[in-house]
Amino acid sequence: MYICRDKHRVIIQGITGKQGTFWTERMQEYGTNVVGGVHPKKAGAIHCDVPVYASVVDARKDGNVDATVMFVPPLDVKAAALDSIEAGARLVVCLTEHIPVHDVMYIVAAAKEFGTTIIGPNTAGTVTVGECFLGFMPAFNGSIFQPGSVGVISRSGSLATLICQNITASGYGIRVFLGIGGDPVIGTSTVDALRALDGFQGVDAIAIVGEIGGGMEEAAAEYAASMDKPITAFIAGGAAPAGKKMGHAGAIIMGDKGTYKSKRIALENAGVNVLDTPSHIGDALREALAV
Amino acid sequence: MNFEEHAAKLFLVEVGITVPESRLVDTPHAAAAAAEEIGCCAIKAQVPTGKRGKLGGIQFATTPEEAQTHANNIIGMEIDGYKVEQVLVESKSAITKEFYVAILNDPETKGPVVMFSTEGGMDIEEISAKTPGKLRKCAVDIRDGLTSDGARTLVDGLFLEGADDAIVDVLTRLYTAYKVNDAELLEINPLVLTGAGDIVALDCKFVLDDSGIKRQIKLAERGSPDRLTQLEIVGEKHGIKYIELEGNVAVLANGAGLTMTTMDVVRHYGGQPANFCEIGGEAYTKGKEALEIVLAKANVKSLVVNFCGAFARCDVMMSGLLEAWDEVEPDIPAFFSIAGTGDKEAITMLKTKLDKDPLPNMDAACKAAVQAADAATQGSPQ
Numbered sequence: 001m002y003i004c005r006d007k008h009r010v011i012i013q014g015i016t017g018k019q020g021t022f023w024t025e026r027m028q029e030y031g032t033n034v035v036g037g038v039h040p041k042k043a044g045a046i047h048c049d050v051p052v053y054a055s056v057v058d059a060r061k062d063g064n065v066d067a068t069v070m071f072v073p074p075l076d077v078k079a080a081a082l083d084s085i086e087a088g089a090r091l092v093v094c095l096t097e098h099i100p101v102h103d104v105m106y107i108v109a110a111a112k113e114f115g116t117t118i119i120g121p122n123t124a125g126t127v128t129v130g131e132c133f134l135g136f137m138p139a140f141n142g143s144i145f146q147p148g149s150v151g152v153i154s155r156s157g158s159l160a161t162l163i164c165q166n167i168t169a170s171g172y173g174i175r176v177f178l179g180i181g182g183d184p185v186i187g188t189s190t191v192d193a194l195r196a197l198d199g200f201q202g203v204d205a206i207a208i209v210g211e212i213g214g215g216m217e218e219a220a221a222e223y224a225a226s227m228d229k230p231i232t233a234f235i236a237g238g239a240a241p242a243g244k245k246m247g248h249a250g251a252i253i254m255g256d257k258g259t260y261k262s263k264r265i266a267l268e269n270a271g272v273n274v275l276d277t278p279s280h281i282g283d284a285l286r287e288a289l290a291v
Numbered sequence: 292m293n294f295e296e297h298a299a300k301l302f303l304v305e306v307g308i309t310v311p312e313s314r315l316v317d318t319p320h321a322a323a324a325a326a327e328e329i330g331c332c333a334i335k336a337q338v339p340t341g342k343r344g345k346l347g348g349i350q351f352a353t354t355p356e357e358a359q360t361h362a363n364n365i366i367g368m369e370i371d372g373y374k375v376e377q378v379l380v381e382s383k384s385a386i387t388k389e390f391y392v393a394i395l396n397d398p399e400t401k402g403p404v405v406m407f408s409t410e411g412g413m414d415i416e417e418i419s420a421k422t423p424g425k426l427r428k429c430a431v432d433i434r435d436g437l438t439s440d441g442a443r444t445l446v447d448g449l450f451l452e453g454a455d456d457a458i459v460d461v462l463t464r465l466y467t468a469y470k471v472n473d474a475e476l477l478e479i480n481p482l483v484l485t486g487a488g489d490i491v492a493l494d495c496k497f498v499l500d501d502s503g504i505k506r507q508i509k510l511a512e513r514g515s516p517d518r519l520t521q522l523e524i525v526g527e528k529h530g531i532k533y534i535e536l537e538g539n540v541a542v543l544a545n546g547a548g549l550t551m552t553t554m555d556v557v558r559h560y561g562g563q564p565a566n567f568c569e570i571g572g573e574a575y576t577k578g579k580e581a582l583e584i585v586l587a588k589a590n591v592k593s594l595v596v597n598f599c600g601a602f603a604r605c606d607v608m609m610s611g612l613l614e615a616w617d618e619v620e621p622d623i624p625a626f627f628s629i630a631g632t633g634d635k636e637a638i639t640m641l642k643t644k645l646d647k648d649p650l651p652n653m654d655a656a657c658k659a660a661v662q663a664a665d666a667a668t669q670g671s672p673q
Contacts, residue, residue, distance in 0.1 A: 158571050185397075277552075
């Protein structure tokens with residue numbers, strides 16, 4: 001997968017909307033290199049001090065597009081993502097929740113052919129601390145994000161905010177945050193994110209924030225067993241009853257699949273320190289990073 | 292969203308897959324009349340669950356009198372929590388061979404997967420446990436769909452009693468039904484070869500992708516909505532995801548992951564959560580409605596409020612919550628944990644309005660709420 005850096009050129013799809021405008025301004029203040037926005041009917045305008053194009057393919061004529069961030073309603077996401085992929089974006093961040101799964105599968109299939117990384121859907125985005133952020137994580141909030149050497153992977157934005165805050169409060173800092181999303185089918189799985197952080201210079205320890213449902217944590221455990229970097233994990237949903245969707249469509253236990261127990265055992269067998277509560281993360285990092 | 296068998300079979304009929312002749316009825320008398328027309332038949336409970344066969348919801352009849360007796364027993368039965376209101380009286384097929392066919396959204400391959408087995412009739416868990424070698428799977432590129440060649444490759448080398456072409460045809464038609472209807476799962480089990488040499492779908496399971504409902508509104512009308520409690524219905528009306536649980540510690544937080552975690556931490560300290568209730572995302576202005584719902588359950592003994600602001604600001608959530616406080620007048624102890632975007636403002640509001648301070652972190656708030664609930668339970672006969 002592809003991790004965004006401060007030099008990378010970013011286009012915001014849906015830049016003119018209320019959320020698009022608010023978060024574009026936050027991203028710009030933080031350092032994200034936003035070079036343009038997209039609105040099919042507002043091409044030619046200037047918004048948030050950058051030009052608005054009719055499509056990402058159009059924007060491509062004025063220079064490379066490395067990454068795109070979508071503030072786009074569910075049923076328009078497929079077309080918007082395919083536009084980004086066609087324009088050659090290496091990374092497409094898909095924040096939207098409730099996109100039909102058939103559309104997501106279509107986007108992921110197209111992205112695979114073009115070698116594009118899809119992050120999400122249903123994610124708060126990514127943060128490369130001190131460089132840029134894509135989406136709506138509060139990267140600019142010093143009580144949540146401080147520079148450091150921890151890499152965080154999360155299926156949930158709200159829970160990740162808590163974990164990052166706990167990391168910061170215990171005196172550690174974060175290098176990269178990857179919000180992979182709470183949907184059942186997502187472009188970048190836990191193991192893809194883990195592989196990327198394993199190879200990312202400056203990340204010395206990794207925190208995986210997982211959830212019940214699906215088999216992503218189990219798959220990540222297989223790879224984790226081969227890693228040298230220490231890994232700490234928290235899996236949400238141990239108290240959730242089977243067969244109920246707990247807010248995230250992906251967080252559902254079907255039969256004996258996707259249970260808390262299966263994930264915890266797989267991770268522990270791979271040498272991962274699995275926490276009972278997120279507030280133990282500081283102690284876990286102290287242990288993991290002790291020289 | 293789940294569908295009952297009779298509604299699911301319509302999707303098959305629409306793409307030209309054969310199903311047995313049947314009548315949907317809601318009285319034993321009408322079942323007898325249907326059996327009179329159809330002859331030997333199966334009386335099948337219409338409930339959106341796969342367990343009905345094992346729980347006595349499917350019976351066979353050779354005469355109208357028998358059909359009436361079975362229908363009388365089945366209508367009104369409770370199966371897996373569903374009350375049977377209708378039965379399908381369906382012509383009984385002479386079965387030569389049973390197959391299993393399904394298409395589903397697969398999170399691992401991130402695309403559609405088509406599954407086929409020559410061991411139909413058992414449920415998929417049994418098939419994969421007892422005869423895993425006989426379960427064939429193929430991942431499909433959703434941009435191409437399932438072609439005849441793809442379907443032929445899936446069943447290549449299997450002994451299909453000479454019905455190869457008919458089965459390939461059913462597979463490609465089934466894929467069309469899966470695609471045009473935004474299915475999460477479309478399963479025929481069993482798909483049978485009859486004595487007359489026809490390929491017929493005896494049962495059908497269809498699950499609609501909930502995120503697809505907004506472009507399949509007409510179709511969703513045929514489905515079976517989730518069974519919700521009164522409070523869950525109120526939550527849904529306000530756009531708040533609320534799930535009622537057994538415990539006595541009410542939980543109110545923002546975001547699915549954080550809310551689940553709050554429940555986990557309550558349980559970690561020996562308590563039982565009374566609910567899942569999250570007001571993250573677009574619902575973060577619904578603090579007032581959320582407070583009313585989480586406190587409405589009679590056995591709730593304490594409340595933990597856990598806000599961790601990012602997109603959803605703590606101060607916005609808190610102001611809604613405090614607005615409701617005067618109206619709801621909670622008479623149970625409440626414990627707060629507040630962090631992230633808008634936390635300082637939210638903490639000030641809490642202090643000004645309720646003269647309360649938040650606990651230092653989520654663990655402390657959950658632990659205090661569990662202790663308060665325990666103390667209240669010990670102090671009362673409940």
